Amino acid sequence: GQSLEQPSEVTAVEGAIVQINCTYQTSGFYGLSWYQQHDGGAPTFLSYNALDGLEETGRFSSFLSRSDSYGYLLLQELQMKDSASYFCAVTPGNMLTFGGGTRLMVKP
C-alpha cells in the first residue's frame, strides 16, 4: 500500500517563503506530484518530480529525494491568493494516491 505524511497546517506571512514537506511509503514509485486546492474549488496540478532534484515553475519549486522517500513544495514571495490546501501525491502505477493535505494560511 501507500502512505503519505504532510503537515496538516502551515501559516506564513505575505512575501515570505514556505516549505511544505511530504514523506511517503509506497510499494511502487514513479514520481511525486503536487496539487493545489482552494476552499470550495477543485484540485489543480502544480508540479511533478520523477527524478531527484529541484523543479522550478515561477514562484513554486518542488524537490524530490527518492533515496529518502521525501519531497517538498517551496512557495516563494507568498501572496494572499496562495492560501489553499496543498496535496502531495504519489504515482505507484495506474493511479494517484494523495496525502492528507496541508492547509496554508497566508497572513498580511
Add this chain to the structure above:
Amino acid sequence: DTAVSQTPKYLVTQMGNDKSIKCEQNLGHDTMYWYKQDSKKFLKIMFSYNNKELIINETVPNRFSPKSPDKAHLNLHINSLELGDSAVYFCASSQSRGIYEQYFGPGTRLTVT
C-alpha cells in the same frame, strides 16, 4: 470551454434514495476517474476508466456503480444512499493511465440527510 464538467454541483437527498452524478471531459483524454473527498479533505480514488474499460476499483461498496458510455463521459450512480456517503465527489481525467497530471471537475457536493 470547460475542460471537465460535472452535474449537478450540489445534491441534497435522503437516506435510501438513488442518485447519479454525470461527468464529461472535452480534452480528448483516454482516462477518467472518480474521487471522493471527505469532510477532512482526504482525497481518495474510487474508480478509473481507460477508454471505457474499468481499470481501478478501490474497494468501493457495490452501491456505487460507474458507467462510461464513451471515453468522454463517466457517470456515477449511487444506490441506497447512506449518511456516510456525504462528501464531495470529483471527476478527473488524464491523457492516459498512470499520468500524474490530472484535470479535475468542479466537484459535486452530496449531502445525505
